[in-house]
Amino acid sequence: MFLLVCYDVETTTREGRRRLRRVAKLCESHGQRAQKSVFECKMEKSRFMTFENKLVREINPELDSLRIYILDDDSVKKIKNYGRSDLIDFEDPLIL
Numbered sequence: 001m002f003l004l005v006c007y008d009v010e011t012t013t014r015e016g017r018r019r020l021r022r023v024a025k026l027c028e029s030h031g032q033r034a035q036k037s038v039f040e041c042k043m044e045k046s047r048f049m050t051f052e053n054k055l056v057r058e059i060n061p062e063l064d065s066l067r068i069y070i071l072d073d074d075s076v077k078k079i080k081n082y083g084r085s086d087l088i089d090f091e092d093p094l095i096l
Contacts, residue, residue: 001070001071002040002042002075003048003071004040005031005039005055005067005068006039006066006068007065007067009059010063010064016060016063019058019060022058023055023058023059026051026054026058027039030043052068
């Protein structure tokens with residue numbers, strides 16, 4: 001499944017900045033950064049459920065916002081990008 005993960009974490013407090021770092025690191029370990037607080041991820045449903053639970057536990061629902069968009073294959077094909085992009089296409093072979 002292809003996911004778009006977007007978050008907005010309150011950073012006026014020390015704890016908020018700490019939450020932001022934890023959410024960003026969790027997203028970085030499961031996908032690639034598309035923009036500052038937007039990640040593209042591709043994973044199996046079982047892994048997604050674990051990932052989602054970890055994210056939900058990290059945020060403060062009274063101060064922060066977390067949005068996860070689950071895109072089907074047809075929607076992924078319709079993604080348009082303008083400007084610079086260093087994103088890796090999940091479907092292409094990865095040569096290191």
